[in-house]
Amino acid sequence: MPSSLRLFVDAARARTYPRVAWLFRSRTWIFQETLLPVLGVAAFAYSYRAMQAPEAYTGLVVLGAAMTTFWMNVLWGMGAALYWERDAGNLELYVMSPAPLMGILTGMALGGMTTTLVRAATITVAGVLLFNVPLQPTSWWALAGVFLLTLTALYGLGMMFASVFLRWGREAWHLVNLFQEPVYLLTGTNFPVSAIFPKAVAVVASAIPLTAGMDAMRQVLFHTPGIFPVWQEALLLAVLSVVFLLLARRLLRNLERRAKEEGKLTIRWQ
Amino acid sequence: MPVMDHPPAIRTDQLTRTYRLPRKRWGKSPPADGPAAFTALDGVTLEVRPGELFGLLGPNGAGKTTLIKILTTLLAPSSGTARVDGLDVVREADAIRPRINMVSGGESSGYGVLNVRENLWLFARIYGVSTRTAYDRIGAMLDVVGLADKATARVSHLSTGQRQKMNFCRGFITDPKILFLDEPTLGLDVTSARAIRGFVREWMAERPERTLLLTTHYMAEADELCDRLAIIDRGKVLACDTPANLKKRVQKHTIFELSLAPGRNGWADLGKLPGVHQSTANETPTTVEVKVLLEEEPVIGSVVQKLVTSGGHILSLKKVEPTLEDVFIELVGHGLGGDKPADRPSGGGP
Numbered sequence: 001m002p003s004s005l006r007l008f009v010d011a012a013r014a015r016t017y018p019r020v021a022w023l024f025r026s027r028t029w030i031f032q033e034t035l036l037p038v039l040g041v042a043a044f045a046y047s048y049r050a051m052q053a054p055e056a057y058t059g060l061v062v063l064g065a066a067m068t069t070f071w072m073n074v075l076w077g078m079g080a081a082l083y084w085e086r087d088a089g090n091l092e093l094y095v096m097s098p099a100p101l102m103g104i105l106t107g108m109a110l111g112g113m114t115t116t117l118v119r120a121a122t123i124t125v126a127g128v129l130l131f132n133v134p135l136q137p138t139s140w141w142a143l144a145g146v147f148l149l150t151l152t153a154l155y156g157l158g159m160m161f162a163s164v165f166l167r168w169g170r171e172a173w174h175l176v177n178l179f180q181e182p183v184y185l186l187t188g189t190n191f192p193v194s195a196i197f198p199k200a201v202a203v204v205a206s207a208i209p210l211t212a213g214m215d216a217m218r219q220v221l222f223h224t225p226g227i228f229p230v231w232q233e234a235l236l237l238a239v240l241s242v243v244f245l246l247l248a249r250r251l252l253r254n255l256e257r258r259a260k261e262e263g264k265l266t267i268r269w270q
Numbered sequence: 271m272p273v274m275d276h277p278p279a280i281r282t283d284q285l286t287r288t289y290r291l292p293r294k295r296w297g298k299s300p301p302a303d304g305p306a307a308f309t310a311l312d313g314v315t316l317e318v319r320p321g322e323l324f325g326l327l328g329p330n331g332a333g334k335t336t337l338i339k340i341l342t343t344l345l346a347p348s349s350g351t352a353r354v355d356g357l358d359v360v361r362e363a364d365a366i367r368p369r370i371n372m373v374s375g376g377e378s379s380g381y382g383v384l385n386v387r388e389n390l391w392l393f394a395r396i397y398g399v400s401t402r403t404a405y406d407r408i409g410a411m412l413d414v415v416g417l418a419d420k421a422t423a424r425v426s427h428l429s430t431g432q433r434q435k436m437n438f439c440r441g442f443i444t445d446p447k448i449l450f451l452d453e454p455t456l457g458l459d460v461t462s463a464r465a466i467r468g469f470v471r472e473w474m475a476e477r478p479e480r481t482l483l484l485t486t487h488y489m490a491e492a493d494e495l496c497d498r499l500a501i502i503d504r505g506k507v508l509a510c511d512t513p514a515n516l517k518k519r520v521q522k523h524t525i526f527e528l529s530l531a532p533g534r535n536g537w538a539d540l541g542k543l544p545g546v547h548q549s550t551a552n553e554t555p556t557t558v559e560v561k562v563l564l565e566e567e568p569v570i571g572s573v574v575q576k577l578v579t580s581g582g583h584i585l586s587l588k589k590v591e592p593t594l595e596d597v598f599i600e601l602v603g604h605g606l607g608g609d610k611p612a613d614r615p616s617g618g619g620p
Contacts, residue, residue: 002398006398007398010395013395014391014395015396017384018383021384088378089377089378092344093372093379093440095343095344096342096367097393098368098396098397098398099397099398104396260345263289263336
């Protein structure tokens with residue numbers, strides 16, 4: 001019998017595969033999910049140009065559009081992941097298998113990250129080329145580090161959502177819908193948070209990993225003022241990652257226990 | 271064949287599972303006189319020996335699926351205990367999971383975007399089966415179910431039957447010690463169902479420690495495959511024995527039908543032979559159809575000897591067995607496809 005770690009890695013790799021395969025086998029996404037966001041970027045970019053805002057502001061919009069794709073994937077891809085797996089009849093097979101559910105969920109997250117990374121990269125490249133966005137990062141390494149920490153925290157949050165969505169079903173979806181626009185506002189998708197909101201609001205908003213992550217990346221890429229220094233935001237993202245992943249593990253265990261007791265959470269009855 | 275000197279592969283003791291029925295949701299209450307709970311399993315005590323092919327027969331809502339879900343660690347019992355390979359399903363679920371697998375006939379699991387081989391590979395990997403071993407087993411299993419030519423076809427392009435065959439393969443590629451098959455041939459064509467039954471027998475014969483628990487609606491399938499059977503209804507086990515012994519329950523006498531050439535050659539006196547309980551005959555212009563009820567099966571030798579010495583010409587002789595359906599009707603009160611009792615919900619679960 002393979003070790004728990006080996007099973008975790010095998011399960012994560014196996015579950016990553018369908019999402020990556022989808023990337024290559026359902027190519028219509030490239031039109032649906034990159035063309036429309038680029039049009040959204042264009043609207044803001046032209047607005048900023050009309051107002052003669054600094055060139056970097058167009059960069060903020062491009063980065064915001066790219067990072068928003070991850071947020072959407074976390075909300076709807078990761079959040080609904082277990083829900084859809086149950087409806088497809090796969091979840092009970094995963095629960096019954098020796099693979100840890102965290103491994104399966106990690107696979108879903110890695111698959112989601114991979115597909116969204118391609119989408120986000122396409123939006124970024126298109127945005128940078130179309131609008132001549134000036135890229136002068138203080139450090140590519142710092143940028144890569146902050147980006148990876150942002151993804152870890154975001155997908156840790158998504159793994160938490162997965163259990164919550166399965167437990168609360170449609171109620172959780174309504175809640176996410178309710179918070180969607182306020183979250184867009186608080187994360188500063190198309191503007192620098194620290195330049196618009198009072199400090200207290202910006203500090204609270206930075207508990208959302210997308211806010212802290214984008215703020216740090218904008219500081220590195222476009223030298224805009226930030227809520228905190230980059231290293232503090234990186235530290236915050238690392239802490240959020242650990243907290244979200246631990247909470248996701250705990251919620252998943254609770255979910256499995258309740259599912260066994262109630263007999264309807266993970267099982268799709270014939 | 272069952273291995274007798276080992277602990278049971280599956281053992282349940284007074285296993286009960288009750289589902290709470292929803293009381294109030296969004297301001298809508300169920301009828302005040304409705305039940306607060308539904309008992310799917312009610313004190314089930316069973317023992318399945320290692321190496322045994324054990325069948326569960328019961329109508330819809332009998333509790334078969336609930337029992338399988340408990341044994342596969344997906345559900346917790348409300349009371350009683352269940353052990354699989356000597357391990358408790360609640361406290362030692364993690365140790366049980368590598369040893370088992372389950373296939374449900376009606377399931378439609380898998381990913382439409384992947385092809386058949388990739389799907390099976392995925393579900394082998396989560397059991398820690400290496401890619402090379404998985405591909406070897408997948409190839410062999412697809413040959414068994416006649417799906418080899420669809421190995422690279424996307425699952426979304428498969429018919430329901432082909433998808434069911436793929437899922438059947440999924441249960442075997444992890445080489446489980448104990449396998450649960452819940453209606454594995456449901457909806458399959460006759461040829462495929464026969465191939466699957468043949469494979470199940472071979473698979474069991476390959477290694478004596480393998481155990482299989484099968485639920486099926488097909489009485490002939492249960493009769494053909496199972497070493498022992500439990501008949502379950504309304505969450506209770508009504509009988510558990512070999513198919514032959516179960517059939518004996520509904521018939522005290524062994525029945526033989528003989529077809530004789532015309533003429534009065536000894537058959538009229540058969541009822542007087544020791545061990546012959548009753549003898550009836552029906553003369554037609556071309557044959558005499560004789561039915562004898564014997565107290566014991568070996569008495570047929572005396573019957574044949576009597577007919578032969580009296581100058582009778584036996585055209586055919588066959589033993590008439592009661593079917594499992596007869597047993598089922600005797601115990602449950604209706605057939606598998608029959609009307610459900612009015613005081614209980616239908617379906618396999620809540």
